[in-house]
Amino acid sequence: MKLVTWNINSLSARLPLVLEWLEANDADVLCMQETKLADSAFPYDAFKALGYEVAHYGDGRWNGVAIVSRLGLDDPARGFGTGEDAHGCRLIAATCGGLRVHSVYVPNGRSLDNEFYEIKLAWLARLRTYLEETCDRGGDVAVCGDFNVAPRDVDVWDPAHFVGATHVSEPERAALGGILDWGLSDVFTRYHPDGGVFSWWDYRAGDFHQGRGMRIDLVLLTASLVERCRSAIVDRNARKKSPAGHKPSDHAPVVVDID
DNA sequence: ATGGTGGCCCGGCCA
DSSP states (O other), X not given: OEEEEEXXXXXHHHHHHHHHHHHHHTOSEEEEEOXXXXXXXXXXXXXXXXXXXXXXEOBSSSXXXXXXXXXXXXXXXXXXXXXXXXXXXXXXXXXXXXXXEEEEXXXXXXXXXXXXXXXXXXXXXXXXXXXXXXXOTTSOEEEEEEOSOOSSGGGBSOGGGGTXXXXXXXXXXXXXXXXXXXXXXXXXXXXXXXXXXXXXXXXXXXXXXXXXXXXXXXXXXXXXXXXXXXXXXXXXXXXXXOTTOOOOOSBOOEEEEEO
């Protein structure tokens, strides 16, 4: 199974690129974030035409998450399921090919002194509780998405540049650690232990071409899936303008291959 | 860089 997570930064702006990429890359399950669409506006037919089923959770111009699967898509669940999604549509889960797959878009946090930073920490803590409540850590569980946290210093282009910034602070990493402690592994580090491989680059100031990125898009797997995982890569070509001229997202897809 | 770009949708927010 080829399992992918990709923050596509508006599906309206990105649909041709996403479809082009799906066809070229033979993906089985794609978790998307920042669709920026209401459920009623989602282009279900475009994915159906390529043989994929879709579950989407979005309410308009911000956030929005989806799971696209050609291995079946059962028991979709939107949000935390308790009406506490005041901070946007940021979590959707579904069972695809025997895996319980989650697509998550963690709040950005904005800055350490911003109220949204506390919301980010609380959201990550709630995600751990959600996993405890709804999943079996001994089963096949994948939590994929834009975590807006770089797990290690080697996951940012220059740690000195991020001192005092979000995405690298100890509380954010501890909150991510709480999710990992439940029974998940950041499987990418197994294949790229030394870091320096990024999944997001700011659109501004030529950051992509200068290599100024961060790895904040993660695929977290339970132990049974880690055992069956064969590779994990970032398709940084997808961060460039496509051959057909489509403009890129500021994130690149992270692709894992699971037997 | 109090910057820069890009997406929402057309003034300002969000990343």
